[in-house]
Each structure stands twice: as structure tokens, then as C-alpha cells.
């Protein structure tokens with residue numbers, strides 16, 4: 001990976017630093033992009049915002065993201081970064097970041113957006129003729145749990161029955177082992193991971 005950012009030392013008089021990188025193959029050809037923002041909050045907490053990770057299609061599903069994420073998190077822990085935030089979106093983000101253990105970002109507006117979007121995806125999926133009756137029942141059950149959580153007066157996170165992104169992506173039936181992955185792929189939600 002090559003770093004294209006500025007050469008100034010991190011946080012030299014700034015509240016945030018943007019790392020804008022290109023990912024190259026062994027011959028140096030550009031095969032993807034990565035953008036991260038490191039933001040220092042008023043209380044001194046530093047948060048890593050994962051703005052973008054995108055690989056050319058032929059380089060996906062080969063484990064790059066799994067290893068890159070593991071290495072990044074180890075570095076963040078050493079650097080005192082306590083939280084990662086992201087918008088799980090594009091083709092695979094909704095599925096990939098649910099599998100990677102991200103939970104719902106607690107910010108109320110974004111949480112509402114995330115849960116309503118995923119609930120709508122579940123609703124559409126329950127109409128699909130590509131799922132079995134057992135799958136449909138599971139999908140409806142998850143959707144009901146989200147809708148019930150959305151009725152909580154303070155925050156949906158107060159509902160212990162709110163499914164996590166991980167629980168959703170792991171949905172499966174005997175005939176549909178990848179049901180949750182199919183559903184979460186293409187969803188758009190805001191996530192956080194606490195280190």
C-alpha cells in the first residue's frame with residue numbers, strides 16, 4: 001500500500017488527519033483505494049473513521065481486507081485509538097462489516113437511518129420468491145425485533161432484543177446457509193467497533 005497523505009506529523013495543530021492511500025499489486029499496479037480519517041475529539045479521544053476501502057473486483061474475496069483490518073486494529077490499539085466508525089455501504093460493506101463485528105453506531109439519527117434501512121431490506125426480502133418458508137419466518141422475526149426496538153422511547157439500543165449486525169449476517173436455514181450474507185449485502189448502515 002502507498003501513502004499519499006501529507007508529510008506533516010499527525011495532529012500538528014489540527015483536529016483531524018486524513019490518510020488517503022492507494023493499494024497496489026506486486027507489480028505496482030493500482031488495484032484499490034483506502035481512505036481513513038483520524039479525528040481527535042474535545043475529550044482527547046481519537047476515533048478512526050473508515051471512509052473507504054475498495055478493491056478491484058478480481059482482488060476481492062482473497063483475504064486482503066481480513067488481514068488489513070487485523071493489522072490496522074493492532075496498530076490502533078497501540079496508538080490509543082479507542083473506536084472505529086464507518087458507513088457500511090457500496091456493494092459489500094453492509095455484509096463485510098457486519099461479519100467483522102461492527103455494531104450499530106449509537107448516534108440517534110444514524111441509528112434510526114440504519115435500522116429503518118435494514119428493516120426495509122428485510123421486508124422486501126420476505127416478499128422474495130427466492131427464499132424458503134423457513135427463511136421468510138426468520139426474516140420476519142428479525143424485522144419484528146427491529147421494529148419493536150424502534151418504538152423504545154429513548155434509543156432502540158435500550159431494547160435487549162435488538163439484533164446486532166452480526167446476528168443478522170449470520171441468519172441461515174438448512175437450505176439457505178448464506179441467507180444473512182445475501183440480505184446484508186447491499187444494505188447501508190452506520191457502524192462502530194470499540195477496541
Ligand SMILES: CC(C)(COP(=O)(O)OP(=O)(O)OC[C@H]1O[C@@H](n2cnc3c(N)ncnc32)[C@H](O)[C@@H]1OP(=O)(O)O)[C@@H](O)C(=O)NCCC(=O)NCCS
Nearest residue numbers: 053054055060061062063064065066088089090091092093
Ligand atoms: C468490502 C471489500 C473491501 C472486502 O475486502 P476483501 O479483501 O474482498 O475481503 P476478504 O477477502 O477479507 O473477505 C471477503 C470474503 O472472502 C473470504 N475469504 C477471505 N480470505 C479468503 C481466502 N484466503 N480464500 C477464500 N476466501 C477468503 C471471507 O471469508 C469472506 O467471505 P464471505 O463473504 O463468504 O464470508 C471488497 O469486497 C470490496 O472492495 N468491495 C466493493 C467495495 C465495497 O463494498 N466497499 C465497502 C465500502 S463500506
